[in-house]
Amino acid sequence: xxxxxxxxxxxxxxxxxxxxxxxxxxxxxxxxxxxxxxxxxxxxxxxxxxxxxxxxxxxxxxxxxxxxxxxxxxxxxxxxxxxxxxxxxxxxxxxxxxxxxxxxxxxxxxxxxxxxxxxxxxxxxxxxxxxxxxxxxxxxxxxxxxxxxxxxxxxxxxxxxxxxxxxxxxxxxxxxxxxxxxxxxxxxxxxxxxxxxxxxxxxxxxxxxxxxxxxxxxxxxxxxxxxxxxxxxxxxxxxxxxxxxxxxxxxxxxxxxxxxxxxxxxxxxxxxxxxxxxxxxxxxxxxxxxxxxxxxxxxxxxxxxxxxxxxxxxxxxxxxxxxxxxxxxxxxxxxxxxxxxxxxxxxxxxxxxxxxxxxxxxxxxxxxxxxxxxxxxxxxxxxxxxxxxxxxxxxxxxxxxxxxxxxxxxxxxxxxxxxxxxxxxxxxxxxxxxxxxxxxxxxxxxxxxxxxxxxxxxxxxxxxxxxxxxxxxxxxxxxxxxxxxxxxxxxxxxxxxxxxxxxxxxxxxxxxxxxxxx
Amino acid sequence: xxxxxxxxxxxxxxxxxxxxxxxxxxxxxxxxxxxxxxxxxxxxxxxxxxxxxxxxxxxxxxxxxxxxxxxxxxxxxxxxxxxxxxxxxxxxxxxxxxxxxxxxxxxxxxxxxxxxxxxxxxxxxxxxxxxxxxxxxxxxxxxxxxxxxxxxxxxxxxxxxxxxxxxxxxxxxxxxxxxxxxxxxxxxxxxxxxxxxxxxxxxxxxxxxxxxxxxxxxxxxxxxxxxxxxxxxxxxxxxxxxxxxxxxxxxxxxxxxxxxxxxxxxxxxxxxxxxxxxxxxxxxxxxxxxxxxxxxxxxxxxxxx
Numbered sequence: 001x002x003x004x005x006x007x008x009x010x011x012x013x014x015x016x017x018x019x020x021x022x023x024x025x026x027x028x029x030x031x032x033x034x035x036x037x038x039x040x041x042x043x044x045x046x047x048x049x050x051x052x053x054x055x056x057x058x059x060x061x062x063x064x065x066x067x068x069x070x071x072x073x074x075x076x077x078x079x080x081x082x083x084x085x086x087x088x089x090x091x092x093x094x095x096x097x098x099x100x101x102x103x104x105x106x107x108x109x110x111x112x113x114x115x116x117x118x119x120x121x122x123x124x125x126x127x128x129x130x131x132x133x134x135x136x137x138x139x140x141x142x143x144x145x146x147x148x149x150x151x152x153x154x155x156x157x158x159x160x161x162x163x164x165x166x167x168x169x170x171x172x173x174x175x176x177x178x179x180x181x182x183x184x185x186x187x188x189x190x191x192x193x194x195x196x197x198x199x200x201x202x203x204x205x206x207x208x209x210x211x212x213x214x215x216x217x218x219x220x221x222x223x224x225x226x227x228x229x230x231x232x233x234x235x236x237x238x239x240x241x242x243x244x245x246x247x248x249x250x251x252x253x254x255x256x257x258x259x260x261x262x263x264x265x266x267x268x269x270x271x272x273x274x275x276x277x278x279x280x281x282x283x284x285x286x287x288x289x290x291x292x293x294x295x296x297x298x299x300x301x302x303x304x305x306x307x308x309x310x311x312x313x314x315x316x317x318x319x320x321x322x323x324x325x326x327x328x329x330x331x332x333x334x335x336x337x338x339x340x341x342x343x344x345x346x347x348x349x350x351x352x353x354x355x356x357x358x359x360x361x362x363x364x365x366x367x368x369x370x371x372x373x374x375x376x377x378x379x380x381x382x383x384x385x386x387x388x389x390x391x392x393x394x395x396x397x398x399x400x401x402x403x404x405x406x407x408x409x410x411x412x413x414x415x416x417x418x419x420x421x422x423x424x425x426x427x428x429x430x431x432x433x434x435x436x437x438x439x440x441x442x443x444x445x446x447x448x449x450x451x452x453x454x455x456x457x458x459x460x461x462x463x464x465x466x467x468x469x470x471x472x473x474x475x476x477x478x479x480x481x482x483x484x485x486x487x488x489x490x491x492x493x494x495x496x497x498x499x500x501x502x503x504x505x506x507x508x509x510x511x512x513x514x515x516x517x518x
Numbered sequence: 519x520x521x522x523x524x525x526x527x528x529x530x531x532x533x534x535x536x537x538x539x540x541x542x543x544x545x546x547x548x549x550x551x552x553x554x555x556x557x558x559x560x561x562x563x564x565x566x567x568x569x570x571x572x573x574x575x576x577x578x579x580x581x582x583x584x585x586x587x588x589x590x591x592x593x594x595x596x597x598x599x600x601x602x603x604x605x606x607x608x609x610x611x612x613x614x615x616x617x618x619x620x621x622x623x624x625x626x627x628x629x630x631x632x633x634x635x636x637x638x639x640x641x642x643x644x645x646x647x648x649x650x651x652x653x654x655x656x657x658x659x660x661x662x663x664x665x666x667x668x669x670x671x672x673x674x675x676x677x678x679x680x681x682x683x684x685x686x687x688x689x690x691x692x693x694x695x696x697x698x699x700x701x702x703x704x705x706x707x708x709x710x711x712x713x714x715x716x717x718x719x720x721x722x723x724x725x726x727x728x729x730x731x732x733x734x735x736x737x738x739x740x741x742x743x744x745x746x747x748x749x750x751x752x753x754x755x756x757x758x759x760x761x762x763x764x765x766x767x768x769x770x771x772x773x774x775x776x777x778x779x780x781x782x783x784x785x786x787x788x789x790x791x792x793x794x795x796x797x798x799x800x801x802x803x804x805x806x807x808x809x810x811x812x813x814x815x816x817x818x819x820x821x822x823x
Contacts, residue, residue, distance in 0.1 A: 048781065051600045058557055130567040133601060138560040185600060201610060202773030203684060228682050228771040232666050236681040239674045364784075396549020396786050403553075414558075427559045 039221030041497070041514060043245045044234045048202055048227035053185040054173045055127055058135040058417075063171065064507040065225060069207050070110075071173035071190035074101060074120065075166055077508065079501055081324060081419060083166055087115060087174055087191065093459055096161040103152040107214045109176045110195040117148040122177040124156070139168040139418075161459045167326065167420035171507055193218045193512050202227065219499060219515030238263055238492045244516070245500060247509075249490035251313045251368055262495045267313065267488040268502045271322050272415040274314075274372070275481040276359070279408045286357050286408040290478060291349040296409075297482050299342040299383045300376055302335055306485055309371045313490060317483035319472050321424050324504035325416045327455075327468035332476045335483070342383045354384020357408040362398040363391050372484065373411050411484070417507045421468045425452050429475075448474060525810060529803045534589075536799045537792065541585055544783070544791045545578065551598050551786040572598045585792065594796070595789035604793040607778065612797070614684050615767075615774035619759035621690050622698045623752065630702050634709025639736055641714050649706060657703035665696035665769045682771035693770045697763060701755060708751060712744025745816050753809035757802035 047061040054067035076086040088101040107115040126132060127140045142162035147155040158165065176189055188196050193215065194207035205225040209218045226243070228234040231250045237243035239260060249257065249265060257263045276296075280287040286296070306314045319329045346354060361373045370391075377387040387409070392398030401407055416424045427433045430452045451474075454467040475481075491502050499513035552568045569575050573584075588595050594604040637649040672692060673681035679691050716722055717740060725739045726732075764776035771777075775794055782790035813820045 050781070050785070053600060056600065131571065133555075133568065133571055133599065135556050135560070137556075137564040141561055141564070185602070200773060201607070202777055203771075226683060226771065229777070230769045230771065233669060233682050233769055233771055236669045236674055240677055240681055242673075242680060242682075394549070394784055396547065396554055396784070399550070399553055400548050423559060 039516060040224055041220040041222070041245070041511065041516060042224045042226065042237075042243050043509070043511070044226045044228045044237055044243045044247070046227070046229050046231070046234065046248045048229070049199070049205060051185055052188045052196075052199060052205070053181075054188065054190075055123065055136060055175065056132075056134045056185075060506045061227065063136075063417075064505075065509045066188065066205065067173045067507075068192070068509050069194045069223060069225075069511065070188050070192040070196060071175075072107075072192050073170050073172045074103075074174065075169045077170050077419070077503070077505070079503065079510070081326075081504070083170070086170075088169075091166075094155070096459055097158050099156045099158075099165060100149075101154050101156070103154065104214060105152050107191050108212060109189050109191050110210060111176070111178075111189050113176045113178055113189075115174065115176075115191055116151045117154045118151075118177045119174050120154045120156075121146040121148055122179070123172070123175045126175065126179070136171075138423075139171055161457050163456050163458050163464050164418065164420040164422040165459075167418045167422075171418060194223060197222070216512065218512050220511075223511055235492060238494060241494065244494045244497050245514075246492045247489070249492045250366065251311050251490070254311060254313060254490065257492050264493050264495060266491040266493050266500065266502050268504050269315070269322055269324050270415070270487045270489040271324065271417050271419065271505050272413040272487065273317055273320065273322050273483055274369070274411070274413040274485050274487060275317075275320075275483045276376075277402065277407075277410040277412060277481050278479075279405050279410075280480070282405055283357075283408045285349075285351060285355050289349045291345045292351070293479060293482075295342040295345040295349070295383065296380065296385065297479060298336065298338045298345070299380050299385070300335075300482065300484065301337045301379050302485060303337065304379075305372055305375055309368050309375055310485060310487060314485040314487040317486045320475050320481065320483055321414070321416050321421060321472075322486060322504065324419060325424075326420050327465040329469050329472040329476075332472065339379075339383050346383060346385075351384070354386065356386045356388065358390050359387045359409040359411060360390045360392060360398070360401060360407045361411040362393075362395055364394055368487075369411060376411070376484075415506065417505050419505050421471075422456050425468070425471060426456060428481075429471075445474075522811070525807055529807055532803060533796065533799060537585070537589060537796055538582075540792050540795045541582060541788075544786065544788055547783075547786070549786045550574075551788065554785055555599055574598075589796075594793035597790050598787050599785065604789045607790060608775065608793050608797055611773060611775045611778045611794075614772060615760060615763065615776065618690065618693055618697070618763060618767075618772060618774060619756060622694045622701070622759055623756055625694055626698045626702045626705055627752065630705030631709055633702075634706045635713070635736060635741065637706060637710040638713035638717075638740070639732065641710075641717070646710075650710070653703035653706045656699050657707075659700055661696045661700055662765050662769055664699060665692070665766060668692045668696060669769075684773055689770075693763075693766050693772055696769070697759065697766050701759075704755075705748070705752070708748055709741070709744055712747065713740045716740050716743050746813060749809060749812055749816065753805050757805045760801040760805075761798040 045061055045065060047059055049061045049066060050059065051057055051062060052066050054062055054071055057063060073086045074088040075091065076084045078084045085104070087104050087107065089104050090102045092100050094100050103117060103120070104115070109115060124140060124143060124146050127134055127136060128143065142158040142160065142165065143156055144159045145157040147157060149155060156165070174191060179189070186199060191214070193210055193213045195210045197206040197208050199205045203226070206222065208222045209220065228237065231248065231253070234243070234246045235249065235253050235257065238246050238257070241262070254265060257265055278286055278293065285292050302316055306312065306316070316334060319332055321328060346352065359373060359377065361369050373389055377389060380387055392401060402410055414424050414428070429448055431449065448471065451467045451471040455464050455471070458464050458467070489502060489506065493500055496517050498515050498517055501510060503510055552565055552572055552574060556565060556568065573581065585595065594608070596603055597607060633649055637646045640646060669681045669692065672679045679688050681692070683689055713736060722735060722740055725735045763774060764780055766772065767774045767776040768780070775798060779791065779794040779798070782794060
């Protein structure tokens with residue numbers, strides 16, 4: 001008996017010991033975090049990388065950060081939005097269908113493979129391959145062929161003249177012909193200013209300065225990128241000095257950061273314009289009668305929204321899309337707030353006592369969206385329109401509601417990341433767009449469609465400007481979406497950092513010039 | 519060992535039912551993975567070919583058959599978005615989640631059991647009152663709120679511990695404390711309640727009358743009675759810790775399974791959702807399996823037939 005008890009003790013001791021060892025193992029296996037030298041820039045964003053295959057995803061993390069750090073496009077954008085030489089040093093439109101590019105010589109990929117015309121052909125053909133899982137197909141769909149003239153000259157041929165081609169090329173990344181999907185989707189090999197060091201999904205991406213970079217050497221030795229979804233934590237990282245630059249500062253934390261001596265806020269107009277989509281003809285009374293639409297437009301007090309909800313971190317919308325997008329109209333009449341006129345128009349349209357309708361938004365975005373919807377509901381109640389708020393749990397739920405037009409009003413936004421209007425107007429106002437259901441039916445006046453087509457199928461910049469500005473005038477007067485506010489993108493930047501200027505397209509984190517002081 | 523075999527088979531059946539439920543639930547949730555991946559742009563042609571690449575154009579029963587076949591060969595399939603094996607993505611996330619859960623559990627037991635014993639030793643004493651008051655009040659604290667307070671105080675003010683990420687042991691402290699505090703209160707109350715309940719019973723009186731010290735009576739005799747319900751509760755809690763750390767993982771940017779699962783649901787990456795939920799369920803079932811087995815060790819009267 002005694003002996004048996006002893007044995008039970010033994011086995012319990014053994015069990016305890018095993019448990020202790022089991023607990024220690026993970027400590028030993030997890031590597032020891034960030035090695036923050038003086039030349040290491042730590043940046044944080046609210047989106048994780050699902051993949052480092054920069055030709056597959058259109059996420060801001062993959063396309064806007066990993067691509068810009070590790071790869072180069074053929075054509076770049078200057079900070080003023082102009083087209084600048086990238087891996088192509090010069091380009092010319094030979095005819096309406098052909099763009100000829102001279103390629104930069106003496107450039108090598110991080111593994112030493114030289115960059116040549118083969119890379120261009122390989123990359124674009126890979127993206128056009130229907131067996132490629134990519135969300136970037138829209139960037140390249142106009143292209144039919146890449147012709148190699150010699151090692152450093154190529155021609156890109158399109159089926160029809162393709163106006164947005166140059167803008168789309170700035171979002172590309174050139175891959176080496178020896179690209180191996182097994183290896184290079186997790187260990188990218190590009191020509192960019194930084195080269196890949198390591199990636200722990202959900203935790204960090206580490207890159208180091210590329211000593212053989214063809215352009216100016218980057219200002220820091222290393223960049224550590226950390227995805228931190230939670231706003232409060234990301235900002236806490238900036239306050240504690242662990243993070244140098246954080247994207248996505250929530251408006252409600254701006255005052256906290258402004259009161260912190262070591263942190264500055266950099267801001268730039270977002271490519272996203274927040275608007276209310278309208279259900280259209282099928283959803284009266286909001287749709288159908290232009291007077292009702294105008295009444296809603298007049299009943300929204302945008303200045304109050306900007307002041308009280310966005311706390312000054314947004315502007316009055318100047319057009320249907322962001323002012324930094326190509327051909328943005330510079331002088332459309334400002335939106336006015338006139339509830340009396342709104343009531344008058346409603347009465348004229350046959351709704352002297354107003355009506356009831358639904359307004360949707362998608363949860364999970366910035367807090368201001370929910371607040372703005374509540375505020376708009378109150379503003380419209382003043383003119384007799386009673387809005388019932390409906391919430392979609394995420395975009396997966398909201399998408400089918402929008403595409404099926406099962407709503408009266410939907411508060412959302414459209415990000416014109418390419419900074420070319422085609423990205424927005426084709427998807428929303430052309431009958432052949434994929435989201436055909438999503439496009440409104442009543443704005444398809446023949447003039448709208450022809451202007452959308454003229455913008456896409458013309459390679460002459462002035463023709464495109466004329467077409468898009470006329471289109472903006474039409475859609476400003478007869479809204480199918482009511483632009484609400486033009487928010488700013490906010491970045492928290494530690495005072496150690498110099499030379500970081502945020503870009504309006506969220507697809508370009510310009511860290512080349514950033515340096516660390518002290 | 520027919521009992522063990524029996525329990526093991528039960529576990530497999532439960533897993534199979536879970537797998538089927540997850541398979542259906544995620545597919546019945548509104549949202550089309552191809553649509554989400556492409557965003558709002560692209561041609562109808564690109565959308566169609568992406569759906570074919572993802573295998574979403576096939577009938578549901580074909581997809582289900584393939585899913586089951588994969589399960590029996592321990593293949594969780596491939597991510598819809600990058601075509602990489604789901605197991606690769608998941609396996610990198612298991613260690614951080616398990617580390618955090620076990621650290622929390624060990625910390626809670628090491629602190630909670632002695633506190634419970636102290637509290638129970640002289641019920642109604644000043645010490646007992648203080649311990650009970652503190653534990654009742656912290657049990658009501660929401661852990662995400664506590665997490666943010668801890669970050670404000672220990673990361674920003676004092677700069678003792680990092681606010682985010684995984685790394686050395688210092689990264690573990692704040693998330694483990696956030697997870698553990700409300701749970702600690704539960705353990706203290708569990709231990710105290712169990713002991714106080716039996717302090718008047720015959721076997722305790724016998725132990726006292728043998729001349730044993732009060733310390734021995736409480737720790738060896740009375741405490742032993744609470745062990746089985748305590749271990750059962752801890753086991754369930756461990757399962758909860760492994761699967762329910764999503765919010766804390768998000769707050770601390772902890773690269774664990776919880777945040778991966780949320781991400782997978784958001785993008786409707788069906789195989790990734792199925793894989794991570796299955797792994798989490800497996801954790802839960804295996805923990806419970808071992809808890810069942812531990813009863814025999816803790817209480818010699820229990821025999822498995």
